Amino acid sequence: MxxxxxxxxxxxxxxxxxxxxxxxxxxxxxxxxxxxxxxxxxxxxxxxxxxxxxxxxxxxxxxxxxxxxxxxxxxxxxxxxNVDYASWRAYARVGLHQKQTELRALERSSRVMRHFLPAVPTGLLHVREYAERTLSRTVAGDPARDVRRAVDARMERQAVLDDPSRSFTFLLTEQAVTWRRAPADVMAAQCSHMAAVARKQNVEIAIVPRAAEVPAIPMNIFVVYDERLVTVELFSGEVVLRDPRDVAHHLDLFAVFLDHALTGSEARSYLLATADEFLRGEQ
Missing domain, CATH: 1.10.260.40 (lambda repressor-like DNA-binding domains)
Structure with a gap:
C-alpha cells in the first residue's frame, strides 16, 4: 500500500x-x-x-x-x-465521509486557503444536489461509496466559510463553472449559490474566462494551505506536497491564473448571468 x-x-x-x-x-x-x-x-x-x-x-x-x-x-x-499519495479506493474503503473530516481539520488549522479549480467547483461551494452528483460513481471501476453520508459531511464543512479569521480564494476556469455535471436547474442553483458566497468578506471567487490568453495550462485541481502544503487531485487519488519549493511553485501558478481572472462584482455578475443561461436553456 x-x-x-x-x-x-x-x-x-x-x-x-x-x-x-x-x-x-x-x-x-x-x-x-x-x-x-x-x-x-x-x-x-x-x-x-x-x-x-x-x-x-x-x-x-x-x-x-x-x-x-x-x-x-x-x-x-x-x-x-514529503509527498503523500492516497487513492480514492483507500478513502472509499473507510468511507468518503472520512475524507471530508480530514479536509475539515485541515481547513480549521489553516488561515489562508487558495483553491485552483480548472474542472469543477470545490465542495465548499456546492449546493447539496450538485454535491450528490459529484460524489456519485462515474465509471464502473469507481469504488462503492456512501454518498448521503459524504454529502452530509461536505455540507457541514461549509461552516468554515463563516469564520472571518480565515480567508478563501476560489479560482475557477469558465469550464469549471459551465461543465454540465448536473441538470440545468441544479447548475443554475450552483452558479447562484457561488455568487452569494462571493459576497462574504473573507471569500473571493475569481473566474478565468475562456477568451483570456493565459501563459499557463490549467492541468490539475490544487489547494494551497497557508504556505505549508499543497494538495493536488488526480483521477485516481490525491497527492500532498510539503516541500517549500513545491508550495512556492503552486503559489506562483495561482498568481498567474488570478492575474487573468474576473474578480469581485464582475465574477458575481458572470455567475448570475450563467445561472440565467442555464434556466433559459431548460425552457
Missing amino acids: EADHQGRDRKGLADALRSLRLAAGLSGERLAVRCNMSQTKISRIETGRALPTVLDVERILAALDVPREVADELLRLARRA
Whole structure:
C-alpha cells in the first residue's frame, strides 16, 4: 500500500539523519545550534515524530558536512517522504465521509486557503444536489461509496466559510463553472449559490474566462494551505506536497491564473448571468 512506502521513507530518513549525527560525534544540542533549530525539533525529526522539510534536511546535512553523494541521496529520500499519495479506493474503503473530516481539520488549522479549480467547483461551494452528483460513481471501476453520508459531511464543512479569521480564494476556469455535471436547474442553483458566497468578506471567487490568453495550462485541481502544503487531485487519488519549493511553485501558478481572472462584482455578475443561461436553456 502507498502508506507503507511513505512510512518506510520517513523512517529511513529519520534513522539516516540520526546515524550521521552520531557518526559526526555531535549531540542533539550541538547540532541544533549549528542548524539554528531547537533541540526538541532535532529530537522529533530523528525519532520520526516530525517530518522534516527538504530545507530542514539541507540545513542538517550542511551542518554535518555530509559528502555530496550521500547528501544527494538523502535529499531524494526527503523529497519522497514529503509527498503523500492516497487513492480514492483507500478513502472509499473507510468511507468518503472520512475524507471530508480530514479536509475539515485541515481547513480549521489553516488561515489562508487558495483553491485552483480548472474542472469543477470545490465542495465548499456546492449546493447539496450538485454535491450528490459529484460524489456519485462515474465509471464502473469507481469504488462503492456512501454518498448521503459524504454529502452530509461536505455540507457541514461549509461552516468554515463563516469564520472571518480565515480567508478563501476560489479560482475557477469558465469550464469549471459551465461543465454540465448536473441538470440545468441544479447548475443554475450552483452558479447562484457561488455568487452569494462571493459576497462574504473573507471569500473571493475569481473566474478565468475562456477568451483570456493565459501563459499557463490549467492541468490539475490544487489547494494551497497557508504556505505549508499543497494538495493536488488526480483521477485516481490525491497527492500532498510539503516541500517549500513545491508550495512556492503552486503559489506562483495561482498568481498567474488570478492575474487573468474576473474578480469581485464582475465574477458575481458572470455567475448570475450563467445561472440565467442555464434556466433559459431548460425552457
